[in-house]
């Protein structure tokens with residue numbers, strides 16, 4: 001496959017105040033160890049809100065998939081290979097990376113779409129080690145599921161399982177894309193018998209969650225504890241917060257049974273703890289979960305193959321790069337994952 005690579009292309013520029021302009025930018029040439037991708041899809045993410053409001057000199061987009069169109073010296077990936085881009089440009093050599101903890105790299109070269117140009121342009125330059133090849137049987141849009149949805153969601157589930165082996169119930173706070181990802185991956189990894197309760201205030205999102213086998217709780221209409229009781233439980237074994245809201249975290253901890261953990265995935269507000277009754281006596285814990293490790297991608301590719309239609313329900317919109325796409329996602333409540341296709 002050969003693609004003619006133009007010397008420059010139109011790239012969206014996030015100028016701030018919710019405005020996107022387009023500018024002509026030079027298409028970079030891959031240096032040693034680098035690949036140039038023709039981006040085909042990039043999922044929108046709530047973490048891009050500050051870039052949309054405050055502007056950024058970098059081209060955003062950290063859930064990109066595309067095809068290699070040029071490969072720099074010393075690379076082994078053939079031109080024409082399709083795949084997904086891991087957000088963190090990890091070094092591969094530090095103590096964390098050597099143990100596989102590539103989401104905790106101690107000398108990261110950058111974060112794609114945040115301080116390196118990301119996937120909303122037509123071309124993206126990446127180091128080969130953060131490119132994950134995916135067979136052509138998966139479309140670019142399906143391939144984005146491997147990133148924040150399955151990757152971040154699955155990593156949070158793995159953090160749960162690290163804390164206790166006997167999980168029968170899980171509460172997910174927030175039914176946005178990450179919450180839906182946690183729900184879906186919890187069902188896939190821990191089995192359909194697992195009770196996954198999921199809270200939100202948006203009926204559309206709760207409806208999507210129900211379609212994925214979640215037990216919805218509309219916390220705009222009832223208290224969290226009443227919602228948990230309505231599904232036949234008094235407390236939950238584990239909780240994952242994707243909302244980033246203090247009140248949600250606080251209520252989640254109060255809903256945990258003994259030996260339960262709250263896994264924090266959503267960035268945002270803080271929380272207050274009474275260490276003796278909240279943590280020591282019931283042996284509960286609060287655990288962080290940041291993105292995922294590159295080496296989780298291959299197991300997730302197999303899971304995507306097995307649960308393709310189920311996971312694809314999380315993708316509700318496909319659009320071009322423009323303001324409306326961002327507005328629909330960032331200000332509307334009636335979307336699951338929105339994918340920019342180009």
Ligand SMILES: [Zn+2]
Nearest residue numbers: 045046047148
């Ligand atoms: Zn994201």
Ligand SMILES: [Zn+2]
Nearest residue numbers: 091094097105
């Ligand atoms: Zn490293």
